[in-house]
Amino acid sequence: MIKVALIGRGNVSFHLTRVFRATEKIGVTVLNSREEMPIDKRKSIDICIVAVSDNAIKEVSKKLNGSDLIVAHTSGSVSINDLPNGCRRGVFYPLQTFSKEREVDFSNIPICVEAESNKDLELLSELAHCISKNVQQVSSAQRKSLHMAAVFANNFTNHLYEIASEICIENDLPFDLIKPLILETADKIKTLSPFEAQTGPARRRDLSTIKDHEELLKDSYRKEMYQQLTRSIQKTYGQKL
Amino acid sequence: MIKVALIGRGNVSFHLTRVFRATEKIGVTVLNSREEMPIDKRKSIDICIVAVSDNAIKEVSKKLNGSDLIVAHTSGSVSINDLPNGCRRGVFYPLQTFSKEREVDFSNIPICVEAESNKDLELLSELAHCISKNVQQVSSAQRKSLHMAAVFANNFTNHLYEIASEICIENDLPFDLIKPLILETADKIKTLSPFEAQTGPARRRDLSTIKDHEELLKDSYRKEMYQQLTRSIQKTYGQKL
Numbered sequence: 077m078i079k080v081a082l083i084g085r086g087n088v089s090f091h092l093t094r095v096f097r098a099t100e101k102i103g104v105t106v107l108n109s110r111e112e113m114p115i116d117k118r119k120s121i122d123i124c125i126v127a128v129s130d131n132a133i134k135e136v137s138k139k140l141n142g143s144d145l146i147v148a149h150t151s152g153s154v155s156i157n158d159l160p161n162g163c164r165r166g167v168f169y170p171l172q173t174f175s176k177e178r179e180v181d182f183s184n185i186p187i188c189v190e191a192e193s194n195k196d197l198e199l200l201s202e203l204a205h206c207i208s209k210n211v212q213q214v215s216s217a218q219r220k221s222l223h224m225a226a227v228f229a230n231n232f233t234n235h236l237y238e239i240a241s242e243i244c245i246e247n248d249l250p251f252d253l254i255k256p257l258i259l260e261t262a263d264k265i266k267t268l269s270p271f272e273a274q275t276g277p278a279r280r281r282d283l284s285t286i287k288d289h290e291e292l293l294k295d296s297y298r299k300e301m302y303q304q305l306t307r308s309i310q311k312t313y314g315q316k317l
Numbered sequence: 318m319i320k321v322a323l324i325g326r327g328n329v330s331f332h333l334t335r336v337f338r339a340t341e342k343i344g345v346t347v348l349n350s351r352e353e354m355p356i357d358k359r360k361s362i363d364i365c366i367v368a369v370s371d372n373a374i375k376e377v378s379k380k381l382n383g384s385d386l387i388v389a390h391t392s393g394s395v396s397i398n399d400l401p402n403g404c405r406r407g408v409f410y411p412l413q414t415f416s417k418e419r420e421v422d423f424s425n426i427p428i429c430v431e432a433e434s435n436k437d438l439e440l441l442s443e444l445a446h447c448i449s450k451n452v453q454q455v456s457s458a459q460r461k462s463l464h465m466a467a468v469f470a471n472n473f474t475n476h477l478y479e480i481a482s483e484i485c486i487e488n489d490l491p492f493d494l495i496k497p498l499i500l501e502t503a504d505k506i507k508t509l510s511p512f513e514a515q516t517g518p519a520r521r522r523d524l525s526t527i528k529d530h531e532e533l534l535k536d537s538y539r540k541e542m543y544q545q546l547t548r549s550i551q552k553t554y555g556q557k558l
Contacts, residue, residue, distance in 0.1 A: 220529065260414055277468065
C-alpha cells in the first residue's frame with residue numbers, strides 16, 4: 077500500500093481525495109494546508125501531494141522540508157525546482173479540467189510525473205498507475221508548454237462555447253442547438269487530426285460569409301477575435317492574407 | 318413516402334444521401350448540379366434539396382424555377398430569399414460539421430427548417446423528423462447568427478485544438494495527452510453552462526502564469542490570440558483589464 081498525505085481544499089485535491097479513497101492500494105490522509113504534519117506522522121507517509129494553488133506551493137511545501145517523504149505538487153505551470161531543495165521533490169500533474177460539480181473518470185486522465193531520482197519516479201509512477209492507465213514522464217519545461225497547450229484546448233475553447241451560447245441567447249435560440257456540434261467537434265479528433273478536421277468559411281476562403289459575420293458582430297471583442305482566428309486559420313492553410 | 322431529389326456532391330449531400338437512402342419513408346434521387354431535371358421527373362418529386370456550396374445555390378436553384386416542388390437549400394448563411402421567387406422556397410439546414418471520412422448519427426443533429434407556407438413547413442419538418450429527433454423552425458436572420466455561433470463553437474474551437482497540437486509536437490509531447498481534456502471540455506457542457514465550466518489562469522486572474530505563457534509564445538499569431546482570449550475571459554468575469 078502506498079501511503080499518501082494530500083494537502084489542499086481545491087478542485088484537484090477534492091477529486092484526488094475521492095479517487096485515492098476509492099483505491100485499495102492507496103492509504104490517504106487529507107490535511108488542511110495550514111495544518112502542520114507531526115514528525116511521527118511524516119514517517120508513516122510515502123508521498124505528500126501538495127494540491128494547493130500555484131502561489132501557495134512554496135509556502136506549504138516549505139513546512140515539509142527535511143522530511144524523508146516525496147513532496148509532489150500537482151501544478152501544470154510550477155517547476156519542480158520551486159519545491160524546497162531539502163526534500164525529495166516531485167510532480168504529480170493530472171492533465172484535466174476539474175470542477176467540483178462534475179465527476180471525473182481518472183482511468184483516462186493522463187498523469188504527468190517528474191522526480192529527481194529513478195526510485196522516486198518509480199514510486200510516483202506506481203501511485204499514478206493505481207488510478208490511471210495513462211502515465212507519462214514529463215519534464216518541468218515540457219509541462220509548462222503542455223499546460224499552455226491545455227489553456228488553448230480547454231480554457232479558450234470553453235470561452236468560445238460561452239460566446240456561441242451568448243450569440244444563441246441574443247437571437248432567441250436555445251444553446252442546446254449547438255451542443256451536438258460541440259460534442260462532434262471534440263469527438264472528431266479521435267479519428268482525424270485537427271488539421272484534417274477543419275471546416276468553415278475561413279478554411280474554404282468564403283470571403284462573403286466572413287464579411288457577413290463581421291457585419292453581424294457588433295461587440296468589438298468578438299469581432300477582433302473572429303478576425304484574428306480567421307486570419308490564423310487562413311495562415312495555417314497557406315492562404316494569402 | 319416523401320420523394321426527394323438531392324443535388325450536390327459535397328460533404329452535406331454525401332451524408333444526406335446516405336441517411337435518406339437508409340430511411341424507408343424517403344425515396345431519394347441524387348442529381349449532379351449540372352444535370353437538368355426533366356419536367357416529368359419534377360412532377361414525381363416533393364422536395365428538391367439543393368446541397369451545393371453557398372455561391373452555387375442561386376445558379377443551381379434557378380433551373381428549378383416554375384416547378385411545383387419545394388426547393389430547399391442546406392446552408393447556414395444563405396437567406397431563403399436568395400432562392401428564385403417562382404418556386405416554393407425552403408431551407409433544410411443540418412447544424413453539424415461534416416467530413417466524408419466521419420460517419421455521423423443524424424438522429425441527434427438539429428435540423429433547422431424554414432418555409433414560406435405552413436404546408437411547406439410541415440412537409441420539410443416531416444422530412445426532417447424522418448432522420449432526426451431534433452427539428453427546429455429557424456428564420457433566415459436567426460440562422461445567420463446561429464451559423465456564426467457555430468463558427469465559434471466548431472471552426473474556431475478546432476483551430477485551438479490545432480494550436481494545442483502544434484505546441485505538443487514542438488515540445489516532443491504526443492497530442493494524445495491533450496485528447497481526454499478536449500473530450501471532457503466538450504462533455505462538461507452537458508451538465509454545466511460554459512460560464513460555470515470556465516477554469517484556468519484568465520478566469521482566476523493568475524497573472525504570473527499568464528505572463529509565463531506570453532513569454533513562451535514566440536509566434537505572434539498565437540501570442541495575440543492568447544492575449545485577446547485572455548482579455549475576453551477577464552471581461553466576461555467582470556475583472557478590470
